[in-house]
Amino acid sequence: MGTEALIQLIFPLVLLIGAYFVGTSLETKHYKSLRAREHASRGFLTVTFPYEPSEKQVLDTALVTGSVVISVDYFKRFLAGLRMLFGGRVASYEPLLDRARREAILRMKTDARDRGFNAVTNVRLETSRLASSAGNNQGTAAVEILAFGTGIKFHHEARSA
Amino acid sequence: MNHEPRVPRDDVNVTARHPLKDGAVMLAGVVVVAGLIFGVAVLLVEQLVPYVPPSWEARLFPDFGLMEHTPDSPEQEAQLEVLNTLLERLEAHWPERPETLRVGLLDTDGVNALAFPGGLILVTTGLMTEVQSENELAFVIGHELGHYHGRDHLRSLGRGVALATILALLGQSGTVGELVGISSDLSTRGFSREQEEQADAFGLGLVESEFGHVHGATDFFDRLPAPESAIERALATYLATHPLNDERVRSIEQLARDRDWKTEGETTALAR
Numbered sequence: 001m002g003t004e005a006l007i008q009l010i011f012p013l014v015l016l017i018g019a020y021f022v023g024t025s026l027e028t029k030h031y032k033s034l035r036a037r038e039h040a041s042r043g044f045l046t047v048t049f050p051y052e053p054s055e056k057q058v059l060d061t062a063l064v065t066g067s068v069v070i071s072v073d074y075f076k077r078f079l080a081g082l083r084m085l086f087g088g089r090v091a092s093y094e095p096l097l098d099r100a101r102r103e104a105i106l107r108m109k110t111d112a113r114d115r116g117f118n119a120v121t122n123v124r125l126e127t128s129r130l131a132s133s134a135g136n137n138q139g140t141a142a143v144e145i146l147a148f149g150t151g152i153k154f155h156h157e158a159r160s161a
Numbered sequence: 162m163n164h165e166p167r168v169p170r171d172d173v174n175v176t177a178r179h180p181l182k183d184g185a186v187m188l189a190g191v192v193v194v195a196g197l198i199f200g201v202a203v204l205l206v207e208q209l210v211p212y213v214p215p216s217w218e219a220r221l222f223p224d225f226g227l228m229e230h231t232p233d234s235p236e237q238e239a240q241l242e243v244l245n246t247l248l249e250r251l252e253a254h255w256p257e258r259p260e261t262l263r264v265g266l267l268d269t270d271g272v273n274a275l276a277f278p279g280g281l282i283l284v285t286t287g288l289m290t291e292v293q294s295e296n297e298l299a300f301v302i303g304h305e306l307g308h309y310h311g312r313d314h315l316r317s318l319g320r321g322v323a324l325a326t327i328l329a330l331l332g333q334s335g336t337v338g339e340l341v342g343i344s345s346d347l348s349t350r351g352f353s354r355e356q357e358e359q360a361d362a363f364g365l366g367l368v369e370s371e372f373g374h375v376h377g378a379t380d381f382f383d384r385l386p387a388p389e390s391a392i393e394r395a396l397a398t399y400l401a402t403h404p405l406n407d408e409r410v411r412s413i414e415q416l417a418r419d420r421d422w423k424t425e426g427e428t429t430a431l432a433r
Contacts, residue, residue: 075180
């Protein structure tokens with residue numbers, strides 16, 4: 001009976017340690033990739049105001065989107081669980097959501113560029129909570145971050161003017 | 162419209178705090194606060210326990226009488242007879258005993274004796290076959306009587322309630338609750354080491370009163386195998402509620418010296 005309890009204690013600990021190392025490594029890698037892609041696409045006009053250019057300037061417009069679904073790992077959830085006792089910033093979730101927002105915007109830019117748009121205006125970010133797969137409101141749920149805006153294709157002349 | 166190419170900042174939306182440090186600080190906080198609450202609750206329980214009459218105590222627990230084995234062979238009838246006689250002789254040395262004390266058999270090869278809340282002591286048939294002298298058996302029963310003397314069931318119940326309360330508070334925070342739940346399994350099983358040692362002391366006192374010496378009382382534990390390797394030992398010490406057999410024998414010998422109990426004398430063979 002005692003040994004069983006000990007195994008029960010060791011199992012979550014191993015999960016915690018594993019989740020920490022895997023999570024940290026993935027996060028470092030993702031940030032590296034984010035920075036590189038953000039740098040490469042920094043010239044792509046992305047603004048939050050509803051820009052309405054004159055018809056002469058614009059060749060085409062369409063809705064462009066980029067979305068990411070994220071979930072937390074065991075370690076981050078453990079930290080957040082502790083945080084729920086004390087209150088304060090849930091620092092362990094912050095980089096996760098930061099990465100998700102930036103990834104969503106990058107995906108939206110990719111969508112726009114692939115479809116031949118020169119800029120995205122009226123950019124908005126939406127977050128929605130997805131229920132956990134168990135459907136009992138317990139366990140790990142996921143969050144979707146959606147970035148969307150209006151892709152604008154300029155007349156070449158208008159762009160250079 | 163002007164547009165300077167820019168990249169997002171890394172350092173605004175993320176708190177620069179190492180997750181391990183964050184976790185360690187919070188975990189330490191939880192341990193300290195939960196430990197304090199638990200400590201206060203246990204102190205409170207210890208203060209209240211002497212005021213609870215045994216008849217109330219019995220009502221707090223389920224009836225364990227169903228576990229008792231009715232002897233189904235002449236051999237087992239004889240074993241039960243031996244147990245009853247020995248219990249009568251021992252409890253005569255404890256005038257303030259609860260009135261509900263009773264001894265019975267548990268039909269299993271495992272070597273063990275258990276004191277159930279309410280006054281029922283069950284000794285396994287396995288132990289009855291292993292035991293060789295009256296003195297050994299008297300110490301086993303005396304030890305179980307010690308648990309009633311120390312009101313150990315009530316203490317453990319109080320401890321369990323205190324832990325369950327803390328658990329309920331922490332349980333709201335997911336994983337933390339799971340971890341705490343598992344560790345609480347480890348800490349509330351059976352009686353504490355301290356309670357076992359006090360039961361040993363009380364039991365040995367009864368043996369001394371009955372036989373006039375404590376010789377042979379611990380022979381039984383000497384015959385049980387002790388764990389060999391260091392790892393086995395460490396694990397057994399961590400998991401065991403009873404002290405390891407050889408350590409137990411040593412501390413019992415020490416106790417006999419401290420109390421000036423005779424350690425030499427005749428052992429009485431069991432009437433079989």
